[in-house]
Amino acid sequence: MSRYRIAVRTLCDFTAREGDLDHRFTPAPSAQEGIEGHRLVASRRGEDYLAELPLSGEYQGLRVAGRADGFDPNANRLEEVKTYRGNLDRMAANQRALHWAQVKVYGALLCAEQRLERVTLALVYLEITSGQETLLTQEASSTELQAFFTDQCQRFLVWAEQEYTHRLRRDEWLATLTFPYPDFRPGQRPLAEDVYKAASTGRCLLAQAPTGIGKTLGTLFPMLSAMPRQQLDKVAFLTMKTPGRRLALDALARLSAPSSSPPTSLPSTSTPPISSSLSPSALASPLRVLELVARQKACEYLGAACQGDACPLAAGFYDRLPAARQAAVARCWLDRDGLREVALAHSVCPYYLGQELARWADVVVGDVNHWFDSHALLHGLAQANDWRVGLLVDEAHNMVERARGMYSAELSQQRLSRLRRRSPPALAKPLARVGRQWQALTKEVTSYAAASQRYHLLDTLPSKLVGSLQTLAGAITDYLVEHPDAASVELQELLFEALGFCRLAERFDDHSLCDLAIYGRGDAVLGLRNVIPADFLAARFKAAHSAVLFSATLSPFHYYRDLLGLPQSSVWREVASPFSACQLEVRIRADISTRYHHREVSVTPIVEALSDQYQRQPGHYLAFFSSFAYLEKVMAQFQLAHPTVSVFAQTRGMQEAERDAFLARFTPEGKGIGFAVLGGAFAEGIDLPGERLIGAFIATLGLPPFNDFNEALKARLNARFGQGDDYTYRIPGMIKVVQAAGRVIRGPEDEGTVILMDDRFAQARVRALLPRWWGRVKVLGENS
Structure with missing residues (x-):
């Protein structure tokens, strides 16, 4: 019986890599181009050709499996297809050695399965632009290949045995995992039970749970408890912002620490727990926890290229990786500082060590892009290794906008023009062609629009401009392949932007809008803007064993279900608030309008409302506005009218230290009003308990601006879901209000x-979006 399973590619990545880390510019084809390249090669073979041939085998409890790209039984030839761009001679030797290792392992599996004595091994390199194949072959006997397979397995087997033992120890420890406090907070236990049920049934859960009940611990504990019973390979805790990672790591540290209090566990289920001879309180947690951070934050040599001749931590990376990897998994706790310490001790890059350890960690804490964007690391590894993954998505009310950004792209005419003026001669013609297509597009669009109109929604993709961009991307690729030393940052960025734009253009449908914003002569921006991320995200949710999205504001359910593409079996739960209506007095000032054309006359009554409440109960307050201009106008008048009251304000482009100083003003004994923008840094994700904050004024519904783009978005959402106005304006705005x-x-x-403060808060359809635990809301000035 197999005790450990591994994909062929992962096995070879582990055993056959050597030498430098080398991430210099390599014009690799996109995933879709790779798929199409494999199809092209298969179409050129005979009718008996077997493409995507599943193969597997076992060696001393290690099961190795994968799909060989193709086998031609008539020629007795096993093929491994690799797509590339440019000059094949520039491919690194260690990369080609890795390719040979893969086809040899597949060859061993094929010979064993079909009882072949010999086979021809072939590396098929397909140049994606020209379609030209380069065929490299080796004749190999079954005996030779079996010896190679055995050698690779033996080199991995020590690690595999270690991993098998680790998995047993981890699951034994998790099976006895107890809650680290004597009891759950109010509302925390129902949340934990819902998460446990979702993990046990393999469903997607949206959990709306109020702030302050301990959602991070209340979701991690049950997901980890379900991990051994559901045979989960990984738990990914995904966040929208850096502070969320810190909260997750703190909760994981607490779960791993021995508890001196009587523990609390989840209710027993019909599935008996795994018996354990190990006491988690008697040993350190075996759980491997990894924090993934952005490359620029992990880099030790900013500005240096990720290659052996430019960065000392890239030189010999793969030669030193085994020792670094072993030290890292022995350490188990690999937050940013822990990972850096291990990496520098072994002279390897912290960022790429983290990328490697994503394969071997039990819990990965990182940004949502690691699972959901088009090049997501964790999703790619899960697909390649057939992992069962449990997802926990924190602050999920932000997921719609984050996902839209992941699948949107734009191009600047000015940027292309600047590069055109100093481009190498080889790129002059394709850049000129793009320039002509830009001019033709702007001329066509402005011919039927008012002279003052800036924003233009396009009915179709500008196919000629997109075609010229594809040609330009190919030309830049060819140029950089032939002139690698000329790979300037600006040229590479243009290439990546053009490729990204063209790839999204290939998938353009009613889930996205194409628009053109014209700011002046030669200054336009062409955008592909995703508005319904569901079409991209549905497959990501399907790939997870279970997904739990949680936040204090996740209603209405249909808004998130429709826009995120959640499975039909998804469930929505609202955790009853532990807070009572008597704790929070909510008043609506229906005699104030914050609509744009009422802003001037609204300033005086807003200042009076702030002053009245402050005089009634002095303390610290936050006042939220729709824009900095509105904020500044109200604050200026308030300071004139009430110079003795301390006021301080959020400013444009605040740095982290300035944000910390702003929050530091909210001391338990202090008094004053902090002015902030709704939806900004201080409207969510901050914790000012007790007397540090005793009230908030919200002088806006948080509605997105009424403009051409949002009206186009409204029309598109109305056509798909019949909920255009709610999905574009009312629901996103009220999510911000409730968060603040x-x-x-x-x-x-x-x-x-x-x-x-706005009369629209008194409308029934708006009040229906307020939290139910608020109870009765007082409406003042409704008939004024």
């Missing part, structure tokens, strides 16, 4: 006031 109001009550002892 959620800063006031952070714990069971907190009390405070929220004043909503």
Whole structure:
């Protein structure tokens, strides 16, 4: 019986890589181009050709499996197809050695399965632009290939045995995992039970749970408890912002620490727990925890290229990787600092060591892009290795906008023009062609539009401009292959932007809009803007064993179900709030309008509302506005009218230190009003418990601006879901409002006031989006 399974590619990545890390510019084909290249090669073979041939075998409890690209039984030839661009001679020797290792392992599996004595091994290199094949072959006997397979397996087997033992120890420890406090917080236990059920049934759960109940611990604990029973390979805790990673790591550290209090566990299920001879309180946690950070944050030599002759941590990377990898998994706890310490001790790059350890960690904490964007690391590894993954997505109310950004792209006419003026001669013609197509497009668009119109929604893709971009991308690729030393940052960025734009153009449909913004002569921006991420995300949710999305604001359910492409079996749960209506006084000022054309006259009553509440109950407040201009206007008048009240404000482009200083003003004994922008850094994700914050004023519905883009978005969402106005304006706006109001009550002892200043808050369809635990909301000035 197999004790450990591994993909052929992963096995060879582990055993056959050597030498330098080399991430210099290599014009690799896209995933779709690779798929099409494989299809092209298969179409050129005979009718008996077997493409995507599944093969597997076992060696001393190690099961190795994968899909060979193709086998021609008539020629007795096994093929491994690799697509590339440019000059094949520039491919690194260690890369080609890795390719040979893969086809040899497949050859051993094929000979064993079909009882072949000999086979021809072939590396088929397909130049993706020209379609030209280069065929490299070797004759090999079954005996030779079996010896090679045995050698690779033996080199991996020590690690495999270690991993098998680790998996057993990890699962034994998790089977006895207990909650690290004597009891759950109010609302935390129902949340944990719902997460456990979702993991046990392999479903997607949307959990709306109020701020302050401990959602991070309340989701991690049950998912980890379900891990051994559901045979999960990985748990990925995905966040929208860096502070979310810190909270997850803190919760994981708490779960791993021995508890001196009587533990609390989840209710027993019909599945008996795995018996354990190990006591988790008697040993360190065997759970491997990895924090993934962005490359620029992990880089030790900013500005140096990721290649052996430019960065000392890239030189000999693969030669030193085995020792670094072993030290890392022995350490188990690999947050940013821990990973860096291991990497530098072995003189390897921290970022790429982290990428490698994503294969071997049990819990990965990182940004949502690691699973959901088009080049997601964790999703790619899960697909390649057939992992069962449990996803936890924090602050999931941000997921719609984050996902839209992942599948959108834009191109600047000015940027292309600047590069054209100093481009190498070899790129002059393709750049000129793009320039002509830009001019033709802007001329066509402005011919039927008003002279003052800036934004233009295009009915179709500008196919000629996209075609010229594809040609330009190919020309830049060819140029950089022939002139690698000329790979300037600007030229590479243009190439990546052009390729990204063209790839999205290939998938253009009613899930996206194409628009053109014209700012002046020779200054236009062409955008492909995703508006319905569901069409891209549905497959990502399907690839996970279970996914839990949680936030304090995840209603209405249909909004997230429709726009994120959640499975039909998804369930929505609202955790009852542990807070009572008597803790929070909510008032609506229906005699104030914050609509754009009422801004001027609204300033005075807003200033009076702030002053009245402050005089009634001095303390610290936050006041939220729709824009910096609106904020500054109200604050200026407030300071004139009430110079003795301390005020401080969020400013444009605030740096991290400035944000920390802003929050530091909210001391338990302090008083004053902080002015901020709704949807900004201080409207969510900050914790000011007790007397540090006793109230909030919200002088806006948070509605996205009424403009041509949002009206086009509204029309598209209405056509798909019949919910254009709600999905474009009302729901996104109220999510921001509720998040901002959620800063006031952070714990069971907190009390405070929220004043909503706009007559539209009194409308029934708007009030229906307010949290139910708020209870009765007072409406003031409704008939004024």
